[in-house]
Amino acid sequence: MKGRYWVDANSYIWGARDPYPMPGAMAYWSWFEKLVGAGRITSHWKAIQEVLDGEKKEQPEQIVSWVKTRRDKLVDPAPDSKECQELVGKLCQFSYEKFGSVKTVEFTKGADLFLIARAALDDGAVVTQESVKKLVRIPTVCEAFNVR
Numbered sequence: 001m002k003g004r005y006w007v008d009a010n011s012y013i014w015g016a017r018d019p020y021p022m023p024g025a026m027a028y029w030s031w032f033e034k035l036v037g038a039g040r041i042t043s044h045w046k047a048i049q050e051v052l053d054g055e056k057k058e059q060p061e062q063i064v065s066w067v068k069t070r071r072d073k074l075v076d077p078a079p080d081s082k083e084c085q086e087l088v089g090k091l092c093q094f095s096y097e098k099f100g101s102v103k104t105v106e107f108t109k110g111a112d113l114f115l116i117a118r119a120a121l122d123d124g125a126v127v128t129q130e131s132v133k134k135l136v137r138i139p140t141v142c143e144a145f146n147v148r
Contacts, residue, residue, distance in 0.1 A: 001040075003008040003123050003124055003125075004040055004041060004042050004074070004076075004119075004122055004124045005035075005040060005042070005125050005126075005127050006043060006044065006045055006118055006124050006125065006126050007040045007042070007043045007047065007123070007127045008043075008111070008126060008127060008141045009048070009051045009087070009110075009117055009130055010128060011053045011127050013051060013061065014129045015129075016061060016062060016063035017061070022061075022062035022063060023062065033070065033073070033081075034093075035067065036070070037046070037073065040097070041127075042074070042076040043074050043075055043076070043115070044076065044111050045075045045088040046111030046115070047110075047111035047112055047114075047115055048067060048071055048075050049063060050110055051067045052064060052067060052071070052145055055068070076080050080117075081121070083121060084118060085117075086122055087120060087121065088113045088114060089146070090145075091106055091113045091116055091117060092104065094141065094145070095108070095136055095141065099136045103135050104136065105138045109148055112138050112141070115138070116138060116141055116145065116147055119148075120145055120147045122148075124147075124148070125148035126138055126142055136148060
């Protein structure tokens with residue numbers, strides 16, 4: 001299915017804190033899960049891994065358990081294509097040219113580049129809590145590459 005919403009790790013984490021805290025807003029998370037099942041919402045495995053890394057904290061948040069039990073449903077199962085990998089390279093090059101090597105190294109550590117590339121190739125949209133207030137953020141790169 002094309003035109004999906006590609007969800008960043010911070011949208012799970014911050015969404016579960018506020019405005020849809022667990023366990024009180026389970027109606028929201030049930031609705032979210034239905035959209036995942038319908039193929040409207042997906043994520044990259046690297047973004048899901050970022051959420052699951054919260055399990056290593058002293059007191060993991062409930063969203064970690066929720067994501068862990070739904071990991072296979074939340075992740076788009078298709079492997080990263082050659083076209084995706086080439087686009088990741090272009091995104092990385094853009095970041096390097098615009099923001100320099102130090103910022104780019106930090107930006108490339110996570111799922112962001114793959115999330116943007118997969119959304120672009122899917123004619124989808126990236127869902128994130130990031131803003132353009134800081135350098136090298138998802139919205140800045142999405143805007144440069146015409147990704148919603």
